[in-house]
Amino acid sequence: MNTNTKHIVTEEFDNTIRATNYIPGKFPGLTTRSSVKKAIKKQQLFVNGEICKTGTIIKKGQIIEYAEKEIKIKKLFKLKLKIIYEDDFIALINKPPGISVSGNYFKTVQNALPFNIKKSTQKDALTFPLPVHRLDNQTSGLLIVAKTKQARINLGKQFEEKKILKKYNAIVIGKTPQKGIINFPVEEKYAITKFETLRTTKSLRNTYLSLLNLYPETGRTHQIRIHCEKSGFPILGDKLYSGDLPVFKGKGLFLSATEISFDHPVTGNFLTFKIKYPEKFDKITEREEKRFYNNNF
Secondary structure, rough: OOEEEEEEEEOOOOOOOHHHHOOOOOOEEEEOOOHHHHHHOOOOEEEOOEEEEEOOOOOOEEEEEEEEOOOOOOOOOOOOOOOEEEEEEEEEEEEOOOOOOOOOOOOOOHHHHHHHHHOOOOOOOOEEEEEEEOOOOOOOEEEEEEEEEEHHHHHHHHHHOOOOEEEEEEEEEEOOEEEEEEOOOOOOOOOEEEEEEEEEEOOOOOEEEEEEEEEOOOOOOHHHHHHHHHOOOOOOOOOOOOOOOOOOOOOOOOOOEEEEEEOOOHHHHHEEEEEEHHHHHHHHHHHHHHHHHHHHO
């Protein structure tokens, strides 16, 4: 079943503008050019009743329709989530590690959201609350959830325009510089991550472990993990991007989204949410440092 959403073009354009440049941010779920191209390929977009194409020119007065495929919760996943904040438009949760945000399987954060978050009372309430961005399966931390269509569109646009600020904490292998900027391309696309070292401790297995603050300024897939590996300081527990260095088995990935700032999609108030990194971060560094000194003295 598809849900049709309409948008009327009210702007006048001096130059021609293609659908792929105009539509991002106008509909829930279509916040990027790539997402618009996918919808066009699936023939889900129409301009004045005609199937939209990538080269379709947008003009004032046109009616754009998006036949969005309705998102269904296959089965309620009764996983208790930690709610950091909730109002009638958005929610913030602390995503646990080892659970995917969404996907074609049962145990996802998305399928657990209706069990934890109240449905909005607004007229444009979503059938189910939906995450507006992703965190890797093994990454824990702050995740924004939209409860209305307006919130979903607005937050998607903020992500597209890089207005949402994020901070991660990670334990990496090695002795890192006090601060720096990593700008290796990811999938041949520009990517930049700033970092600062909070502390470095001795490790019997890895010589050094460092606790970092990481600030991604772009949002490429696996960006932080790839940047840390390419800099010679892979994230502890990263089985995919660890090179030849040993991985602590059974401890998971030592990466957590611990701070996020954005404009509230309805009130416009600037919001900042913070959580502390998981306890295992301190426990592993304390244990490794203790093992190092017990072995050398």
